[in-house]
Amino acid sequence: NAGVMQNPRHLVRRRGQEARLRCSPMKGHSHVYWYRQLPEEGLKFMVYLQKENIIDESGMPKERFSAEFPKEGPSILRIQQVVRGDSAAYFCASSPLPGTDFYNEQFFGPGTRLTVL
Amino acid sequence: RKEVEQDPGPFNVPEGATVAFNCTYSNSASQSFFWYRQDCRKEPKLLMSVYSSGNEDGRFTAQLNRASQYISLLIRDSKLSDSATYLCVAPRSGGYNKLIFGAGTRLAVHP
Numbered sequence: 001n002a003g004v005m006q007n008p009r010h011l012v013r014r015r016g017q018e019a020r021l022r023c024s025p026m027k028g029h030s031h032v033y034w035y036r037q038l039p040e041e042g043l044k045f046m047v048y049l050q051k052e053n054i055i056d057e058s059g060m061p062k063e064r065f066s067a068e069f070p071k072e073g074p075s076i077l078r079i080q081q082v083v084r085g086d087s088a089a090y091f092c093a094s095s096p097l098p099g100t101d102f103y104n105e106q107f108f109g110p111g112t113r114l115t116v117l
Numbered sequence: 118r119k120e121v122e123q124d125p126g127p128f129n130v131p132e133g134a135t136v137a138f139n140c141t142y143s144n145s146a147s148q149s150f151f152w153y154r155q156d157c158r159k160e161p162k163l164l165m166s167v168y169s170s171g172n173e174d175g176r177f178t179a180q181l182n183r184a185s186q187y188i189s190l191l192i193r194d195s196k197l198s199d200s201a202t203y204l205c206v207a208p209r210s211g212g213y214n215k216l217i218f219g220a221g222t223r224l225a226v227h228p
Contacts, residue, residue, distance in 0.1 A: 035218075042121070042204060042218035043161065056215060091160055106216065108160035 004109035019079040025094030032075045037089045123219035138222045140205030151206040195226045
């Protein structure tokens with residue numbers, strides 16, 4: 001059973017370009033979470049999605065960032081017009097059920113390390 | 118005050134030592150907490166969940182003190198392989214979909 005997959009593992013972009021990060025959840029998981037980790041800092045929640053729905057995007061910057069989880073295919077985190085401050089590790093996690101009333105373990109992917117030159 | 122706060126360390130300990138980390142949280146309504154382990158440049162992995170006063174799993178013991186709003190992680194008989202960053206995690210109020218991660222405590226176990 002493959003774990004959470006993310007690609008690319010490393011992404012280099014110049015300022016002003018677009019970055020697309022992909023996440024394929026574990027088989028049978030329909031809940032996806034995106035986190036950002038800056039150097040020497042903890043992970044920061046960005047967005048929670050279910051298939052075709054954004055459930056909570058309270059942690060995502062309102063400008064330049066968007067996320068989707070289509071019916072078919074991986075979840076995509078898109079960053080438009082990247083700036084140096086976007087350089088970070090972006091982790092995706094998935095769970096089989098929503099963590100509404102109790103915790104469903106979130107399994108993390110290996111992350112995408114974005115470097116903006 | 119940060120929602121979840123940890124001593125960044127590093128804690129440098131010899132093999133076989135006992136080491137403890139503390140983590141404080143600000144949301145008194147939080148019911149459950151978690152310790153994740155993150156190896157250098159790798160993804161976090163769940164180490165332990167803490168649902169009541171405490172939880173023990175082999176060499177690892179996690180304790181929760183609601184009155185003082187802190188969680189601790191105790192590692193006995195440290196191994197070289199325990200070297201990692203330990204992340205204290207709390208759910209934001211309203212459910213477990215949003216996890217709040219502390220910045221982590223680094224542990225280095227040396228021979």
